[in-house]
Amino acid sequence: MLDESPRICCIGFQKTGTTSLAEALERLGYAVTNINRDVDAALSTPTDDPQAVADRIAIEALKSHHVIQDSPAAFVFQALDRAYPGSKFILTYRPVDKWLKSYEKFFPDENNALRRWMYGVDRFSGNEARYRQVYESQNAAIRSYFADRPQDFMEMDLSGGAGWYDLVNFLGPDLLPRFPHANIGGSKRQTRQYGTGSKTLARRLLKRLAD
Template structure:
């Protein structure tokens, strides 16, 4: 019997890269960002179908635009498990703004609106969308608490919560902590990120 699909539906900068590493350690083949080069309009029209089709070849998924399509993914893959990563909203926005700044992107335009395609100058819009997503997810799974795990990695959630939710043994190694601000200051990180952006790898983790 195939194990349940796992969908990580927390927004960027909520610990998604750490969760990607954790799921990989647990043996899940995990998809990351898809539709990277698509316009916001195409993502809105075809993004759900892209995610559903991509998932046929993976055990789990995280990064954008997966969180936006949690309802469609739930309908397409009954019995799946969903993980919502959260962090303090102000710290989350500071991290998003520090990463993207005034750089507009199609994925941000899709999630936050064409008029807020860059976080700089759009703090309230980003905070509103972030809060609405949490409310929507919690409301959707209100009658199915066993299908949703809410994690806050900054508050210490890790293997115990994740493995308990998935029914797996806790690994002996520490829970991975990835993409900290101190990591992003290193030369090797900047070089790897630049190479990744230049190559535009289709399913490489976005690390955001």
């Protein structure tokens, strides 16, 4: 079990670069968890309060991990903020039409308890308007919640060019003890020594997202 230090919560929807972001954080040495299967299994049993079930699983998962990512992180961010004060929240996003196209490609007919809770409908096919509405409204709710807390909240459009250096600057040296180039304003020697690897990783992550 980890201590109660701040965590990193990747609260973007699936197919917005959450996997690429998780890879970057793992590269920094963080333990990353994904709770979608656990929440889906729990919600397969009828419950009067699915939000409380998802919140509990998310909070418990971060007792033994530094980072949470992927669904349903976008729906449990308030509980995580209360449970782990001072944590960093990263909203990955894509323009909604691009997100819908990607979601349709990967999950057109997937139907499970987790998706029914998040979107209020069954599979994506035939419910595109509902998925659009949930994506836009939930992202708006997240932005509103963190509107006055820029030190705790970052948005990343990986498909639009946000990447490695933006992430490092946001997390800051206190949360990057394993990353030798956390001081972006360091010496030219440091930039030469570490900058190439960081830029290479950023390009690889962006290429993967675009595939």
